[in-house]
Amino acid sequence: xxxxxxxxxxxxxxxxxxxxxxxxxxxxxxxxxxxxxxxxxxxxxxxxxxxxxxxxxxxxxxxxxxxxxxxxxxxxxxxxxxxxxxxxxxxxxxxxxxxxxxxxxxxxxxxxxxxxxxxxxxxxxxxxxxxxxxxxxxxxxxxxxxxxxxxxxxxxxxxxxxxxxxxxxxxxxxxxxxxxxxxxxxxxxxxxxxxxxxxxxxxxxxxxxxxxxxxxxxxxxxxxxxxxxxxxxxxxxxxxxxxxxxxxxxxxxxxxxxxxxxxxxxxxxxxxxxxxxxxxxxxxxxxxx
Amino acid sequence: xxxxxxxxxxxxxxxxxxxxxxxxxxxxxxxxxxxxxxxxxxxxxxxxxxxxxxxxxxxxxxxxxxxxxxxxxxxxxxxxxxxxxxxxxxxxxxxxxxxxxxxxxxxxxxxxxxxxxxxxxxxxxxxxxxxxxxxxxxxxxxxxxxxxxxxxxxxxxxxxxxxxxxxxxxxxxxxxxxxxxxxxxxxxxxxxxxxxxxxxxxxxxxxxxxxxxxxxxxxxxxxxxxxxxxxxxxxxxxxxxxxxxxxxxxxxxxxxxxxxxxxxxxxxxxxxxxxxxxxxxxxxxxxxxxxxxxxxxxxxxxxxxxxxxxxxxxxxxxxxxxxxxxxxxxxxxx
Numbered sequence: 150x151x152x153x154x155x156x157x158x159x160x161x162x163x164x165x166x167x168x169x170x171x172x173x174x175x176x177x178x179x180x181x182x183x184x185x186x187x188x189x190x191x192x193x194x195x196x197x198x199x200x201x202x203x204x205x206x207x208x209x210x211x212x213x214x215x216x217x218x219x220x221x222x223x224x225x226x227x228x229x230x231x232x233x234x235x236x237x238x239x240x241x242x243x244x245x246x247x248x249x250x251x252x253x254x255x256x257x258x259x260x261x262x263x264x265x266x267x268x269x270x271x272x273x274x275x276x277x278x279x280x281x282x283x284x285x286x287x288x289x290x291x292x293x294x295x296x297x298x299x300x301x302x303x304x305x306x307x308x309x310x311x312x313x314x315x316x317x318x319x320x321x322x323x324x325x326x327x328x329x330x331x332x333x334x335x336x337x338x339x340x341x342x343x344x345x346x347x348x349x350x351x352x353x354x355x356x357x358x359x360x361x362x363x364x365x366x367x368x369x370x371x372x373x374x375x376x377x378x379x380x381x382x383x384x385x386x387x388x389x390x391x392x393x394x395x396x397x398x399x400x401x402x403x404x405x406x407x408x409x410x411x412x413x414x415x416x417x418x419x420x421x422x423x424x425x426x427x428x429x430x431x432x433x434x435x436x437x438x
Numbered sequence: 439x440x441x442x443x444x445x446x447x448x449x450x451x452x453x454x455x456x457x458x459x460x461x462x463x464x465x466x467x468x469x470x471x472x473x474x475x476x477x478x479x480x481x482x483x484x485x486x487x488x489x490x491x492x493x494x495x496x497x498x499x500x501x502x503x504x505x506x507x508x509x510x511x512x513x514x515x516x517x518x519x520x521x522x523x524x525x526x527x528x529x530x531x532x533x534x535x536x537x538x539x540x541x542x543x544x545x546x547x548x549x550x551x552x553x554x555x556x557x558x559x560x561x562x563x564x565x566x567x568x569x570x571x572x573x574x575x576x577x578x579x580x581x582x583x584x585x586x587x588x589x590x591x592x593x594x595x596x597x598x599x600x601x602x603x604x605x606x607x608x609x610x611x612x613x614x615x616x617x618x619x620x621x622x623x624x625x626x627x628x629x630x631x632x633x634x635x636x637x638x639x640x641x642x643x644x645x646x647x648x649x650x651x652x653x654x655x656x657x658x659x660x661x662x663x664x665x666x667x668x669x670x671x672x673x674x675x676x677x678x679x680x681x682x683x684x685x686x687x688x689x690x691x692x693x694x695x696x697x698x699x700x701x702x703x704x705x706x707x708x709x710x711x712x713x714x715x716x717x718x719x720x721x722x723x724x725x726x727x728x729x730x731x732x733x734x735x736x737x738x739x740x741x742x743x744x745x746x747x748x749x750x751x752x753x754x755x756x757x758x759x760x761x762x763x764x765x766x767x768x769x770x771x772x
Binding site (some may be wrong): 230233234237239246248251254258368409410413416437 | 567
């Protein structure tokens, strides 16, 4: 019982982390709002499904195709929509949220609802101690570790990754240092969407692809980013572990009704006590006065 | 020859800005028309419309009040992503007072307005020191959490809500109350923002540390602004509770947080009239699109994005500019 809780808590945490990583690249690290994130996540799932079942492509072609198309769509969203309202925070949020709404509801309108919309998963299961864990969930954990590690390396040791962090700190200063902020911001939106697509490809096989999941994904990603602190990859890992275990523990020992409440209370407490998050860069006068 | 567009104030605006220079009917009309015409037009529109559209106008007025409340808060430097908190608080206070104590709507409306404002202010008091996105996130999370708490603890009717509440009166009575409320809110707050008090609130938004260094307790003023704004939102909630004769978990839903912000994005912030205009565009539009079925939300979202991207300053600012200024091509000096 306890062992099962621990293992499934870890898996739940990694799912949260995978979902939050892409959002963190754009919003947390580069400071570009992309509230169409949940829609892009779901879109990647449907694109892969379409590739497999409508075009009858092999998996090794359909999956990377879905990732690339999602990233391309995100770059287009930035170039034609976000770029024009850059700096007007309310308009940024509303415009990207509107795009996400349009994408998600379009899929709903086209009838992409039902049990046949599933992605292929790895069929196998292993016993860890007394707990049975299927291979897909192990794959999720492996993918989570790999993607988080890659993100940390990318944002700390490559030129583009450092530019991501640069435009979040000060866009004008990065301009003077020869960083093309528009291109970098577009690239960061596309990069985040690519991460969302990868997360979708490993997580969605656990269930069916559902439109409503897009909204939950956005809220979860936002929650993890806030608790962990904007701009910190380590913060994301710690925050997903915290929220993930809190959710699984409340689901086991209380009712499932309380699962969402626990993560919301965690966010509220973090915001009230340490607004920049657990590992975020502390900005004394910017966060409270 | 390089040219640029130049904007110049219209003569009539310059003349009529000074009250003592009002010499002709034309100038007085120029000032009065944009203020009086909407009031008259909305009144006539509502009284002649069908029952269905009269109801749409009533809920439009309430969304407009939520949007105005957003703009008041924003003028004092607080960005809210959770107008549903104010709306839901007012709705539940009015609903429980009516359901458990049997108070009539004319008693629950003022009680819910004041009570809702007070409760929301007290709830947000601990995070009043937070700025910008951090304050916004707290307001976004609170209504979502209250919704879940009601679901889990099953208080006040739980998921079923409270139904069979006392109605407000006939369609016309409802419409008139909503109309008076929204105009009082708009012109009252516009007047307030013009006084020294409003200037102080704007100062807190522009540079809170400068206001502090002038020896002014900004938390006290922020709390007051919060109370005013949340009371307006609570009124809207209480009113809709009696109009629908029902209160339940949906009053804390994300719709009531997003619609006011969308109105602000379309109408343009900072003037209070902009957000109101925005909701008078968006709410009837979403009703018009109802016939399209599933495509409704898609088209609605596309229009919303087109408005925010095509006219980032907002419809109201655009119209106001066209009304008070003219544009011409001017040659650029070498």
